[in-house]
Each structure stands twice: as structure tokens, then as C-alpha cells.
Amino acid sequence: MAKRYRQRQGPRPDRRHESKKAELLGMVRRVDAGSGFFIADDPGQEDLYLRGAALGGAQDRDRVRAVRVGGHVRPGRRPEGRVVEILERGIRRLIGELRRHGVFYYLLPLAYRVYEPITIDPADIHGGQEGDRVHAEMVDYRPLRATVVEVIGPGGSPEVELKTVSVKYDVPREFPMPVMRSAEGLPDHVDAHAARGRTDLRRLSVLTIDPIDARDLDDAISFERPDPQTLRVGVHIADVSRYVTPGSALDDEASKRATSIYLVDGVIPMLPPKLSNGICSLNAGEDRLTLSVFLNYAPDGSLRGADFARSVIRVGRRFHYDEVDDILGHGRYPAGFEFLPDLAALSRGIREKRSKAGSIDFDLPEVKLILDDAGKVKDVRVLTHTISHQLIEEFMIGANVAVAEYLTAKRLPAIYRVHDRPAPEKLLALEQFLHNLGIKMKLRMKVHGSEAEISREISRRLQELLASVKGGPWEKVVNYQLLRSMPKAIYSTKNIGHFGLGSPCYCHFTSPIRRYPDLTVHRMLTAVLLNQVPPKSELKKLEARLAEAAKISTEQEIKAAEAERESVKVKLLEDMQSRIGQVYTGIVSGVVSFGMFVQLPNTAEGLLHVSSIRDDHYLLSEISASLVGRRTGKRYRVGDEIRVRVDKVDLPLRQLDLSAVL
Structure with missing residues (x-):
């Protein structure tokens, strides 16, 4: 039984309009020190925005029970929620750099969404020195405290960076001896008896x-x-x-x-x-x-x-x-x-x-x-x-x-490989995204006909979308956005078909x-x-x-994909360290209130802070999902090209800082 954490007393969120619906199970994803989102297990449920005390002490990736709060939700805004109970902590071990302030030690987490200080008792550093990359285990969450379980090595070297990826995702590079002995006992070739x-x-x-x-x-x-x-x-x-x-x-x-x-x-x-x-x-x-x-x-x-x-x-x-x-x-x-x-x-x-038959084929590099x-x-x-x-x-x-x-x-x-069709709210968000690009495409549909007929009609419309942008300036960005709108394919003993392949029955x-x-x-x-x-x-x-094996396989597949992506990111950032000051034409891959994420030709992605765009004061327009100049009306949106300079690479934090070249 996972240890459970009830909310403690603190500033209370407004519960006058709290939904009377059943509590929801899901995961918290933190955004900053004071906010985050609740992502329900049920893909049909909308994400809930959590702010301030509504987080209930939840950290990133915590499994929680939550409720929806508030009344009418204005267009373009997310419904809000409140964490009722923390069921299981999502971050139990983490990688960071050991830092010291006087006689006290603390951990600077690497690429984790942890926004409060994590202290380490001097007796728990276990041979680590200031600046060392360490693997730590959480011992308390209120306040955050940890103990060092492994000293990986001095931060900054390529060997330590890749070892960090292995440790972070609990990737075992060696096989246990009983497994190796079993393997060594196997034949080297196929003989007549085996055939x-x-x-x-x-x-x-x-x-x-x-x-x-x-x-x-x-x-x-x-x-x-x-x-x-x-x-x-x-x-x-x-x-x-x-x-x-x-x-x-x-x-x-x-x-x-x-x-x-x-x-x-x-x-x-x-x-x-x-x-x-x-x-x-x-x-x-x-x-x-x-x-x-x-x-x-x-x-x-x-x-x-x-x-x-x-x-x-x-x-x-x-x-x-x-x-x-x-x-x-x-x-x-x-x-x-x-x-x-x-x-x-x-x-x-x-x-x-x-x-x-309805297969949706993405063309992504x-x-x-x-x-x-x-x-x-x-x-x-x-x-x-x-x-x-x-x-x-x-x-x-x-x-x-x-x-x-x-x-x-x-x-x-x-064990089947199953893939559900996109949720209606995801299709609505995709429609809005396309509208912002000037692409008019109706993706949602009234529910009628059999489940198979509905899936085929949605597939047809998505195929039309991909065909309409093929070879054009929006092809790449629309492919990526459509992929993000899709639920993940998973393993299950319950066959619901594979929407992406247009197949009612599929396995690996x-x-x-x-x-x-x-x-x-x-x-x-x-x-x-x-x-x-x-x-x-x-x-x-x-x-x-088999149901348990399917669950583990899905979890391990997600973890493996994250480890693979981070190992690529580490090497791309290492390569970018030798390119400080160079100028590239990139593609805007995301827009936020504080700037833009820009993908470079080698697929490295960096942040262009809004303060580096000096020809105007830019503000986020949520309606058009773009940054808009207050004076000139100039607009930056996903898919736009922009000239950028490489300013800084922070390898431990996995960050690439860019500035605009106007």
C-alpha cells in the first residue's frame, strides 16, 4: 500500500463552487513554484489548473485524488481543481548537483520540476563534495529533505552526463550474475536437434x-x-x-x-x-x-x-x-x-x-x-x-x-498494442491551433453511428489535414501538433483496436x-x-x-523514450557549446508568456526569452497562441521562422538560451 499524505492546514482555496462530482484520480505536473496541472487517468477528462493552496503540497508527478472547483469556465481558460489527497509521491529519487551554503548542503535538481529548496544534512552527503553530481533519495516532503545514495562524479564531463541519464531513469547497464550465467549456458549455434x-x-x-x-x-x-x-x-x-x-x-x-x-x-x-x-x-x-x-x-x-x-x-x-x-x-x-x-x-x-482503412501516417524527421x-x-x-x-x-x-x-x-x-482516438477537447484545441495558422478544418463531429464509423470519420478528416499541408510551410509543425493531440499507444489485454493504424486488432x-x-x-x-x-x-x-506485464511494459516504454530523448539532448547541447555566438534560422516550436521555444536545424531546442526581442514589447495572446508586439502588432506564432543567436548552454540544467537577430 502506497503511503498516503492528507492535506495539512493552510490557506484554503475558494470552495463555494466546488464540483459535487466524484473525485478524480490522476497525476500532477508542476509548472512553477505556485502552480501546476492535474492530468486525469481518464483521457476523457480535461486537465485541471492548480494554483497556490490548491496544490495541497503536491510535487511533480505525484499521484493524487483531486476535484474540480469553480463554476463557469471562460473560453480559452482551463477549469480549475484542488488536490484532495496525495496517494503516491512521483519523485522519490532524483539527480542533482551538491551545493553548500555555510555548514548546510542543498541539492540543485537537474531537469526536474522541483521549485522548493531540497536540504541535505551534512551527515547524509556520504562522501560527496560541493559541485559533485549525486543521486539522492527523498526522506521528507514538508519541507523537502534528501539523502545522497550515490556520488556519480564531478559535474560537466561527457561520461558523467550520460551516466546521469542512466541513473536518472534507473537504466541498468549490467545484468545480474544469475542472468549472465543462464545466458552463457545457451548454445552458440542451431544444431539438428534444435531444428x-x-x-x-x-x-x-x-x-x-x-x-x-x-x-x-x-x-x-x-x-x-x-x-x-x-x-x-x-x-x-x-x-x-x-x-x-x-x-x-x-x-x-x-x-x-x-x-x-x-x-x-x-x-x-x-x-x-x-x-x-x-x-x-x-x-x-x-x-x-x-x-x-x-x-x-x-x-x-x-x-x-x-x-x-x-x-x-x-x-x-x-x-x-x-x-x-x-x-x-x-x-x-x-x-x-x-x-x-x-x-x-x-x-x-x-x-x-x-x-x-483509416491509417494516419506522420512524416516526421x-x-x-x-x-x-x-x-x-x-x-x-x-x-x-x-x-x-x-x-x-x-x-x-x-x-x-x-x-x-x-x-x-x-x-x-x-497483450495487444492499443491506441484510442483523440479526445473531443484535444480535437477542439487542434482546431483552434489550425485556425491560428489560417487553416480552416472542422475536426470535431456530432456523435452518431457506431464507434467504428466515428473513428473512421475522424481518421478521414485527419488524413485530409495532413494531405492539405504536405509540402507546405506548415507541414512539419502540423504533424507535430497532431501527434501531440493523440493519446499514447499502450499495451493492454483489452483489445480496443489501434486508431492510428486504422486496425481493429493489433499486437506487437x-x-x-x-x-x-x-x-x-x-x-x-x-x-x-x-x-x-x-x-x-x-x-x-x-x-x-499478462495484464501486469502489459502495465509494466507501457511504463518501461515511456521511461525508455524519455531516457533516449534526454541522451540525444545531452549530446546536442554538448555540440552547441562549441557554437556559442553562431546564428541560425530556427522554427518557433512553442509560445509562452516569457518567450518562445525555437527548434534549430539540428533539432536542438532552445528558449528565446521575450526580453531579447528588442524591437517591441511583446505580450502573449492566448486567443491566437502567439506573441504580439504592443506597438507594432508584429506577431510570432508556432511554425514561424526566426533568426536566432546561440547565447548560452547550461548542460546540467539541459537548457539552451537563444536571442533574436532582427
């Missing part, structure tokens, strides 16, 4: 397409034409379940990690390298155990059916994305893989059909940092989504859908080396193929275990 009872696909021309630096290769594809009207694509996925069995040390560790984490300086795998880079990785020229999904398509991309098999394959050739793009662009096809253009053409047809031997940024590459990426993506989606539909038809428990099956939900799906599919499905009494227990 017995499996469909032998080693005669097929099988290929992998991955990033050039990838080492954990868990998916491969093949192509056949059994007859002129059938195109048969084999999707072959590493059979990790053959080596990681339920209840083993390997399984326990994998379930806790739930995902591999791709930091700038390397991968922190879900499974030990003996599996992730070895016996499970579909390396060229080596026999590997797989689960195969055969997708049977008509020439126009219509799926006619799917077959499943426990198999053994041998990858004939490893390709990387740029290589395949070059091959398709120049028409020089390697021997044995002359079918590459057929795969590309088929994937385009499938993509068109997915789009008609991805940044890749290239480091030198010293760990410094050598190059910043903005990656684009090319035909080779789309080729692999379409067949992986197809396999995921086929497996999900197969297990659902058999009424077996599974194709990456069991790096995602735990995929491993659980493999186990259930294998049980069906071997006719070893547990009895109903056991399936009920299994579903409860």
Missing part, C-alpha cells in the same frame, strides 16, 4: 534490412510467387521464446526491463548480448530458429490469408536501408534477390489500402547523432522515411495484425529481442502451433499475469 520438428525454410532467399549499425536483428523477410495471382511474403521473427522460458532468470530480468533502450552511446538491451547479438540475432549465413508468418497477397495488395509456422531459416544477405534505396533507385538487383522491386511495389499497394571515438558529436543526420523503411514497416504491420487476429479468433489471452509480434510483449505473444502462438494451449483455468491466471 527438429520445424519447417525447414533454409532453401528460401531470406534477407534482413536494418540500420547499418544494428546488431540485434530480429526480423527477416522472403518472397515467393506460388502462382501468378498470389504473392507470398514470409515474415520470419527470431524465436526468442525457445531460449527464454517463463519463470527463468532470463525471463524475470526481461520482464522487468520490458524493452531495450537505445541511448546515443549504445544500446542497453533487454536480453544479454549472448542472445540479443548472438543466438537470437538473424545474422547472415547462420541457421536460426524463427516463428514465421506467411502473408498471402493478391497483386493489388489485398490480403487473402495468413499461415503460421515454427521454422528454421538461414539469412542469405543482410542489407541496410540506404543500400536498398540505392538498389531500387538504380535497378541493380543482387543475384537471388531480384524480387526486391516486387516487394517495394507490393508494399506501396498495401500502404494505400491501409490509408483508405528523426535525428541520428554520429559520435567520434572520444564520444563527441561528429555529425548530426536528420533521417527521412524512405521506400526501404516503408517496405519493412508494411510487412511487419501485416504480420502483427495477422497474429493478433489469429489469437483473438481463438479467444486466447494476449515482430521484435521479441527488444520488447517483452512480443515475447509473450510468441509463447501463445507457439502453444497453439504445438497444440499445447493451457486449460481455461490456467488461461484466467495467465491473463492476469
Whole structure:
């Protein structure tokens, strides 16, 4: 049972208009020393603004019970709320720099939303020195007090910065000894005994397409034409379940990690390298155990059916994305893989059909940092989504859908990948955002028809929106804003479909080396193929275990994404330290009362304080979501270009300060 904190006496908020509705459960996100927002667990509930005593002593990320207060809410304003009870503290451990004032020590948190001083007793610094980066644990919240649990090292060095990311997000870089011993006991190769009872696909021309630096290769594809009207694509996925069995040390560790984490300086795998880079990785020229999904398509991309098999394959050739793009662009096809253009053409047809079914495809750049031997940024590459990426993506989606539909038809428990449609208030906010850009688009709709019909109509309107801005000046910013309007995809044993893909039934099956939900799906599919499905009494227990695994996997996925983003941010800021004084043309990515956030060409984002725009006095217009000059009427809004100078980089606080060049 989580420790609970009742509100203490203090200045009382006005409760004359307090809502009589049931209390809401959710999370607090602090904004500054005196305010924050309550974000309800129920995605259909609006965020509540919390100010002053209404915070009830809640810190950032605290789990709380809250109520809505106040009466009528004016247009453009958020409803207000009040924290009734703190259920669980969100910040229990944090990273900071140890500072000293006289005989007293205090912690300067790094990139946390903590706005009150955190004191540390001299007896609790545990060898830390002033200026050291430390990992601390909270011991009290009224007032805030902490104790040092680990001294990371002197602040400022690249090694300490990346170690900070690992510690902050509790990313374990080493595997426990029992897990390593279990891994070392596994074979290095597939022998005849291991391949017995499996469909032998080693005669097929099988290929992998991955990033050039990838080492954990868990998916491969093949192509056949059994007859002129059938195109048969084999999707072959590493059979990790053959080596990681339920209840083993390997399984326990994998379930806790739930995902591999791709930091700038390397991968922190879900499974030990003996599996992730070895016996499970579909390396060229080596026999590997797989689960195969055969997708049977008509020439126009219509799926006619799917077959499943426990198999053994041998990858004939490893390709990387740029290589395949070059091959398709120049028409020089390697021997044995002359079918590459057929795969590309088929994937385009499938993509068109997915789009008609309601799939929403974002076109957002991805940044890749290239480091030198010293760990410094050598190059910043903005990656684009090319035909080779789309080729692999379409067949992986197809396999995921086929497996999900197969297990659902058999009424077996599974972890689904689910994604709800945007909440009405999110669509309203997006409409207002588009209006501010001069884009007139009606996204909301009256509720009528079935749930599926409503979702399809919303998808159609969002597709129209993306098509209307494609190739124009607002394409990038509208894509980002639409993405922010969407709920996050999560893992669940309750199938509600996947709105973003336009699929009523979807799961993750194709990456069991790096995602735990995929491993659980493999186990259930294998049980069906071997006719070893547990009895109903056991399936009920299994579903409860899968529900817990889905919850942990969602939490770990969010944490991994945050760690990955911060590791990129650290390296970008390190690179920007050598660019102080340089001028760039950036894009306004956010507008607040005190200035603008501006994204630079290398995707680094910095704050341009309103005081640095010296040609006028600028004020925030909430109605138009822009900064407006009081005298000139000049306006800055999201998506606008602006010339900025790099003024300062604060690496510990993860901040980049910019000034306007007018």
C-alpha cells in the first residue's frame, strides 16, 4: 500500500463552487513554484489548473485524488481543481548537483520540476563534495529533505552526463550474475536437434534490412510467387521464446526491463548480448530458429490469408536501408534477390489500402547523432522515411495484425498494442491551433453511428489535414501538433483496436529481442502451433499475469523514450557549446508568456526569452497562441521562422538560451 499524505492546514482555496462530482484520480505536473496541472487517468477528462493552496503540497508527478472547483469556465481558460489527497509521491529519487551554503548542503535538481529548496544534512552527503553530481533519495516532503545514495562524479564531463541519464531513469547497464550465467549456458549455434520438428525454410532467399549499425536483428523477410495471382511474403521473427522460458532468470530480468533502450552511446538491451547479438540475432549465413508468418497477397495488395509456422531459416544477405534505396533507385538487383522491386511495389499497394482503412501516417524527421571515438558529436543526420523503411514497416504491420487476429479468433489471452482516438477537447484545441495558422478544418463531429464509423470519420478528416499541408510551410509543425493531440499507444489485454493504424486488432509480434510483449505473444502462438494451449483455468491466471506485464511494459516504454530523448539532448547541447555566438534560422516550436521555444536545424531546442526581442514589447495572446508586439502588432506564432543567436548552454540544467537577430 502506497503511503498516503492528507492535506495539512493552510490557506484554503475558494470552495463555494466546488464540483459535487466524484473525485478524480490522476497525476500532477508542476509548472512553477505556485502552480501546476492535474492530468486525469481518464483521457476523457480535461486537465485541471492548480494554483497556490490548491496544490495541497503536491510535487511533480505525484499521484493524487483531486476535484474540480469553480463554476463557469471562460473560453480559452482551463477549469480549475484542488488536490484532495496525495496517494503516491512521483519523485522519490532524483539527480542533482551538491551545493553548500555555510555548514548546510542543498541539492540543485537537474531537469526536474522541483521549485522548493531540497536540504541535505551534512551527515547524509556520504562522501560527496560541493559541485559533485549525486543521486539522492527523498526522506521528507514538508519541507523537502534528501539523502545522497550515490556520488556519480564531478559535474560537466561527457561520461558523467550520460551516466546521469542512466541513473536518472534507473537504466541498468549490467545484468545480474544469475542472468549472465543462464545466458552463457545457451548454445552458440542451431544444431539438428534444435531444428527438429520445424519447417525447414533454409532453401528460401531470406534477407534482413536494418540500420547499418544494428546488431540485434530480429526480423527477416522472403518472397515467393506460388502462382501468378498470389504473392507470398514470409515474415520470419527470431524465436526468442525457445531460449527464454517463463519463470527463468532470463525471463524475470526481461520482464522487468520490458524493452531495450537505445541511448546515443549504445544500446542497453533487454536480453544479454549472448542472445540479443548472438543466438537470437538473424545474422547472415547462420541457421536460426524463427516463428514465421506467411502473408498471402493478391497483386493489388489485398490480403487473402495468413499461415503460421515454427521454422528454421538461414539469412542469405543482410542489407541496410540506404543500400536498398540505392538498389531500387538504380535497378541493380543482387543475384537471388531480384524480387526486391516486387516487394517495394507490393508494399506501396498495401500502404494505400491501409490509408483508405483509416491509417494516419506522420512524416516526421528523426535525428541520428554520429559520435567520434572520444564520444563527441561528429555529425548530426536528420533521417527521412524512405521506400526501404516503408517496405519493412508494411510487412511487419501485416504480420502483427495477422497474429493478433489469429489469437483473438481463438479467444486466447494476449497483450495487444492499443491506441484510442483523440479526445473531443484535444480535437477542439487542434482546431483552434489550425485556425491560428489560417487553416480552416472542422475536426470535431456530432456523435452518431457506431464507434467504428466515428473513428473512421475522424481518421478521414485527419488524413485530409495532413494531405492539405504536405509540402507546405506548415507541414512539419502540423504533424507535430497532431501527434501531440493523440493519446499514447499502450499495451493492454483489452483489445480496443489501434486508431492510428486504422486496425481493429493489433499486437506487437515482430521484435521479441527488444520488447517483452512480443515475447509473450510468441509463447501463445507457439502453444497453439504445438497444440499445447493451457486449460481455461490456467488461461484466467495467465491473463492476469499478462495484464501486469502489459502495465509494466507501457511504463518501461515511456521511461525508455524519455531516457533516449534526454541522451540525444545531452549530446546536442554538448555540440552547441562549441557554437556559442553562431546564428541560425530556427522554427518557433512553442509560445509562452516569457518567450518562445525555437527548434534549430539540428533539432536542438532552445528558449528565446521575450526580453531579447528588442524591437517591441511583446505580450502573449492566448486567443491566437502567439506573441504580439504592443506597438507594432508584429506577431510570432508556432511554425514561424526566426533568426536566432546561440547565447548560452547550461548542460546540467539541459537548457539552451537563444536571442533574436532582427
